[in-house]
Amino acid sequence: MSSSSEFLCEGLLEGDRRSAARLLTMVEDGDPAAREVMRRLYRHTGRAHVVGLTGSPGSGKSTLACALAGNIRAQGLSVGIICVDPSSPFTGGALLGDRVRMQELAGDPGVFIRSMGSRGALGGLSVAINDAINILDAFGSDYILVETVGAGQVEIEVVKYAHTCVVVMMPGGGDEIQAIKAGILEIGDIFVVNKSDRQGAERTMSDIEMMIEMTPAPDAGSWRPPVLLTAALESRGIEELAAALEAHKEHLEASGRLASKVEERMKAELLEILSMRVSSAAIRMLEDSDAGRDLARRMTAREIAPHDAADEVIRRLRC
Amino acid sequence: MSSSSEFLCEGLLEGDRRSAARLLTMVEDGDPAAREVMRRLYRHTGRAHVVGLTGSPGSGKSTLACALAGNIRAQGLSVGIICVDPSSPFTGGALLGDRVRMQELAGDPGVFIRSMGSRGALGGLSVAINDAINILDAFGSDYILVETVGAGQVEIEVVKYAHTCVVVMMPGGGDEIQAIKAGILEIGDIFVVNKSDRQGAERTMSDIEMMIEMTPAPDAGSWRPPVLLTAALESRGIEELAAALEAHKEHLEASGRLASKVEERMKAELLEILSMRVSSAAIRMLEDSDAGRDLARRMTAREIAPHDAADEVIRRLRC
Numbered sequence: 001m002s003s004s005s006e007f008l009c010e011g012l013l014e015g016d017r018r019s020a021a022r023l024l025t026m027v028e029d030g031d032p033a034a035r036e037v038m039r040r041l042y043r044h045t046g047r048a049h050v051v052g053l054t055g056s057p058g059s060g061k062s063t064l065a066c067a068l069a070g071n072i073r074a075q076g077l078s079v080g081i082i083c084v085d086p087s088s089p090f091t092g093g094a095l096l097g098d099r100v101r102m103q104e105l106a107g108d109p110g111v112f113i114r115s116m117g118s119r120g121a122l123g124g125l126s127v128a129i130n131d132a133i134n135i136l137d138a139f140g141s142d143y144i145l146v147e148t149v150g151a152g153q154v155e156i157e158v159v160k161y162a163h164t165c166v167v168v169m170m171p172g173g174g175d176e177i178q179a180i181k182a183g184i185l186e187i188g189d190i191f192v193v194n195k196s197d198r199q200g201a202e203r204t205m206s207d208i209e210m211m212i213e214m215t216p217a218p219d220a221g222s223w224r225p226p227v228l229l230t231a232a233l234e235s236r237g238i239e240e241l242a243a244a245l246e247a248h249k250e251h252l253e254a255s256g257r258l259a260s261k262v263e264e265r266m267k268a269e270l271l272e273i274l275s276m277r278v279s280s281a282a283i284r285m286l287e288d289s290d291a292g293r294d295l296a297r298r299m300t301a302r303e304i305a306p307h308d309a310a311d312e313v314i315r316r317l318r319c
Numbered sequence: 320m321s322s323s324s325e326f327l328c329e330g331l332l333e334g335d336r337r338s339a340a341r342l343l344t345m346v347e348d349g350d351p352a353a354r355e356v357m358r359r360l361y362r363h364t365g366r367a368h369v370v371g372l373t374g375s376p377g378s379g380k381s382t383l384a385c386a387l388a389g390n391i392r393a394q395g396l397s398v399g400i401i402c403v404d405p406s407s408p409f410t411g412g413a414l415l416g417d418r419v420r421m422q423e424l425a426g427d428p429g430v431f432i433r434s435m436g437s438r439g440a441l442g443g444l445s446v447a448i449n450d451a452i453n454i455l456d457a458f459g460s461d462y463i464l465v466e467t468v469g470a471g472q473v474e475i476e477v478v479k480y481a482h483t484c485v486v487v488m489m490p491g492g493g494d495e496i497q498a499i500k501a502g503i504l505e506i507g508d509i510f511v512v513n514k515s516d517r518q519g520a521e522r523t524m525s526d527i528e529m530m531i532e533m534t535p536a537p538d539a540g541s542w543r544p545p546v547l548l549t550a551a552l553e554s555r556g557i558e559e560l561a562a563a564l565e566a567h568k569e570h571l572e573a574s575g576r577l578a579s580k581v582e583e584r585m586k587a588e589l590l591e592i593l594s595m596r597v598s599s600a601a602i603r604m605l606e607d608s609d610a611g612r613d614l615a616r617r618m619t620a621r622e623i624a625p626h627d628a629a630d631e632v633i634r635r636l637r638c
Contacts (some may be wrong), residue, residue: 035626042624057375130625259619266618266625267605273629274601275594282593286586299585300578305361306449306585307354310592 027131048137052159055168063232080136161265172200196229346450363457371478374487382551399455480584491519515548
């Protein structure tokens with residue numbers, strides 16, 4: 001292990017914020033040196049409770065994350081926030097209220113906030129998010145909140161593998177029902193109707209409750225997702241949300257579901273890494289080898305279909 | 320080739336709608352029999368002009384797609400529409416006006432509309448969309464409109480590889496500026512401020528124009544994305560949009576950019592297929608082999624980090 005990697009790794013484990021920030025930048029940039037550090041960190045992970053927050057833009061996920069982080073801190077626990085939502089105030093364009101709240105949080109040594117670009121290399125984003133979760137876990141965060149926008153496949157995949165997935169909605173709006181149709185219902189462990197001071201909040205709550213009731217529970221002892229009302233800007237309903245998180249955490253531990261969730265997340269993480277590695281190797285092969293360039297030419301001439309070209313690449317690939 | 324695959328393939332090439340619908344279902348379901356058909360179809364593809372339509376939910380992409388399809392039909396050309404946006408009226412929850420418009424379109428033999436689920440297997444969605452484009456291409460569509468929501472990585476990837484990418488925005492709203500920040504600016508060949516009867520349309524248009532002007536053009540003869548105002552519900556600005564599409568198409572052909580776009584799309588398609596195949600093989604290996612189960616156990620015990628487990632899987636993989 002190179003001395004600089006060792007230095008960063010030790011720094012992180014001792015709770016040095018600059019080391020954490022540097023490592024997060026390395027994984028975000030896809031720096032190959034990060035792999036060495038990730039390997040060494042890995043045995044120090046597995047302690048944090050990872051909470052995914054998803055929902056459409058404008059549902060107030062960031063404000064909710066801030067309020068929740070405040071509650072977690074008041075319990076004497078530390079919290080990391082990873083934000084992957086391009087429409088989030090964490091990543092820019094914060095409203096004044098949020099900005100003040102975030103500055104308060106950012107000055108607290110028990111809070112670590114990081115926003116990540118939602119672009120990046122093919123498949124690279126999921127890998128970077130998972131690496132970031134592992135970094136903040138090894139850094140010692142008790143809770144890690146991952147905020148993503150609920151529209152994309154990658155984001156849903158990431159949130160799905162959190163220990164607890166919180167789906168944030170707004171009162172009214174056909175969008176919310178659309179979101180439920182789009183598969184959000186199955187991934188939510190806790191549903192929150194935020195901005196509950198607006199008209200129609202109770203109605204939206206009962207709509208979601210009805211849809212949950214219509215979904216058959218997998219088995220008798222299984223978790224029934226609660227639907228909560230919050231008004232994050234006024235800090236209303238946050239204690240109830242924190243209590244629901246705690247209840248879900250206890251349920252996972254008591255039911256043995258935690259172990260299978262952890263295994264699912266690891267498999268997903270492994271598959272993301274595989275996809276990224278295979279893609280990089282395939283790009284190199286297509287661009288830098290005669291065989292690859294010839295394959296690209298034959299595809300363009302429509303002499304070979306992409307599915308068949310994939311067979312050829314697999315035969316030649318050295319990842 | 321099995322006789323049923325041959326039957327479907329012939330049907331599609333003869334313009335039989337039921338064959339097209341059946342094939343689309345097969346690729347959506349990830350039916351292995353589809354590969355055989357796709358292989359045979361491939362040399363009949365490459366004629367359609369593929370237009371990606373992206374933008375945030377509520378920007379009116381579907382209404383615009385309908386209006387644009389009407390214009391294309393009036394030119395005597397055929398059009399296929401693939402919709403991957405869960406919030407789109409094509410996939411459910413249509414407003415009355417849209418529904419009427421869509422029914423008119425759906426009854427037209429020169430129009431083929433298909434919505435696709437935005438869930439599905441890991442990496443499977445992009446592969447299915449690309450297959451669907453190839454099917455409608457072989458089916459004989461002159462234009463293929465692909466509507467996706469602009470928030471997710473997968474959707475952006477797909478739209479990016481269309482021949483022409485149209486980014487649809489709404490007047491006002493910080494969301495739009497956020498979207499631009501999130502990388503939408505770089506992928507748009509044409510920008511549309513839809514719902515231009517609303518306040519602030521000109522302002523949004525000039526904001527986008529300014530951002531485009533600030534972006535240095537790659538070279539002297541390169542394409543400058545136009546920014547258009549439309550009100551799709553009232554069919555306003557649609558002719559201008561159709562003209563811009565035609566102009567971009569001509570630019571791609573005249574500048575030689577078309578060939579490189581086609582090659583980029585094929586490479587992207589190949590990489591998606593590779594990722595999907597490698598993921599499936601890795602899942603089988605992890606779940607159905609002793610070595611795989613042992614690897615999963617060692618990951619869960621944090622004896623091996625996911626990046627290192629990926630090395631082991633690659634060594635053992637048979638795709």
